[in-house]
Each structure stands twice: as C-alpha cells, then as structure tokens.
Amino acid sequence: MVQHRSPDVAPDEEPGATATETARRTFRRRWLALPLVAAAGLAIAVSVMPPESAGAPTAATTTTAAPSLSASAAPSAIAPTPAPVDAAPPSVDPGPAAAQPTGLSFPAAGIDMAVLPLTPSEEDLSSQSLVPPLTVDAYWITSYGVPGAGSVNTTYIAGHSWDGKDAPFNRLSDESLVGQEFTLATQTGSMTYVVDSVITHDKDTLKDSDIWNIVPNRVVLISCYTEDPWGKNVVVTAMPKAA
Numbered sequence: 001m002v003q004h005r006s007p008d009v010a011p012d013e014e015p016g017a018t019a020t021e022t023a024r025r026t027f028r029r030r031w032l033a034l035p036l037v038a039a040a041g042l043a044i045a046v047s048v049m050p051p052e053s054a055g056a057p058t059a060a061t062t063t064t065a066a067p068s069l070s071a072s073a074a075p076s077a078i079a080p081t082p083a084p085v086d087a088a089p090p091s092v093d094p095g096p097a098a099a100q101p102t103g104l105s106f107p108a109a110g111i112d113m114a115v116l117p118l119t120p121s122e123e124d125l126s127s128q129s130l131v132p133p134l135t136v137d138a139y140w141i142t143s144y145g146v147p148g149a150g151s152v153n154t155t156y157i158a159g160h161s162w163d164g165k166d167a168p169f170n171r172l173s174d175e176s177l178v179g180q181e182f183t184l185a186t187q188t189g190s191m192t193y194v195v196d197s198v199i200t201h202d203k204d205t206l207k208d209s210d211i212w213n214i215v216p217n218r219v220v221l222i223s224c225y226t227e228d229p230w231g232k233n234v235v236v237t238a239m240p241k242a243a
Helices: 019-024 037-046 122-127 168-172
Strands: 028-030 101-106 111-118 138-141 155-158 161-163 181-186 189-202 219-224 232-240
Touching: 101 155, 111 168, 111 181, 161 168, 168 219
Parallel strands: 111 138, 155 219
Antiparallel strands: 028 161, 101 111, 101 181, 138 155, 181 189, 189 232, 219 232
8 A cells, every 4th residue: 555645745844834834734644545456456356256256366466564375395205194183273253244344343442433435436446546535434445355254355444543633543553452352343243353463564565565465354454653654554453253
C-alpha cells in the first residue's frame, strides 16, 4: 500500500502560512493510502472465477515480514519415517458462516466500533491506491475476504490515525497487543481472534509484503504508525481463537 502525501501539504507548518492556517492543521489526519496492486490482481482473477475459488498467490508475490514456505524437494527412493505426533493441534471453532464484518470490539486497544464496507472505485483500481474516507471509522475492504466458516481469503480492515485527536486506530501502534483477543461481529454471528503480530512496514513497500498472501479467515488491521505516520504503516494480524 503506497501512501503518498500531496507535495503541497507538509507535516509541519508550511513556509508563509498564517497563524490561522497553522491552527487549522492542529487536528490533521495521518494519511493512510492502501495500494491496490493486490486488489487489481484479484479483480482480474475474479473476472474469470469467483473469489471463493481463488488459489494461492502467484510466485510474483514478495514476502518481507516472514519467510514463506518453499516447495519441498522431490522425495528420495526411500522416504524417511515421519516423526510421531504427540498431540493433535488445537481445534478451531469454524464459527458462523463467512459474512461481511459489521463491528470490531478490541478491549485491549479500547476499540468498540462499527465496521463499514469500502469498495474500491475504478479510479482506485486504475491508480492502484486507496485512501479510506477521512473519518475515524473502520473500513472493510470488500475486494478481499470475509470472516467466518468457509472464508477463502484474508479480511482487511483499515482506518486512519490522527494527529492531535484521539482516534480508535491510533491505539493499534502497540506491540503489547500481541496475544490479545478481539471480536468481529458479522452478519451471521461473531468471531473471536487472537493477535499474533504487530509489525510496521514502510509505506512504499507495504504492497510487496506477505500480508497480501491468501490466508483464509486471517484478519489484518491496517493504519498509520503513530511514531512515523508519514513513513510507516502499522499492521496487526490475527487468527481465529482455538476452541
């Protein structure tokens, strides 16, 4: 997600700005621009097949936050005996049927808010960049996944952080959120997720990160990083809570 600030708007006072103009900038949003390179690719795939049948990312996908799994080498004539499994992995409640998210409750971050749908326009797709509406709301990017049983892709929810004004997504820039739970209300019920990472990405490289890999039922929350709002995004990733 490439985020660019308009060249005629600076984070600090502009040369020649009047005191009134400077005061008006006391409450200014931290720009969040979401690159739609991945969405554009998905749109091409959707024109041929429904999103539910989308496959894994192509080899062109670049991962930066964590190494992806590489293909295994061809097996030898005598395959090694697999190690015994001590215990079955924890089961995950599939939850209600996959559906549009409508609310986000994240007690550890002091967030309890509605989630609104945001569909990229033709202009957004053409420019491969998406700036959510300039509000403190949370927006579900409709080009990707939905949470719940039968989910086939990651669910992305984005919102602005703001300077000089309290906004819910300001509080995502906190590494202590790892291990904390949040709940997504959907049109069919609710799902509880556990945060597994809070990381930052340079805004000009976010589009190449592995957060765009297809991971069914994963949730990714995106905003501007409050310590470097012009240069970095904060990305919170989470998976469904084990039963």
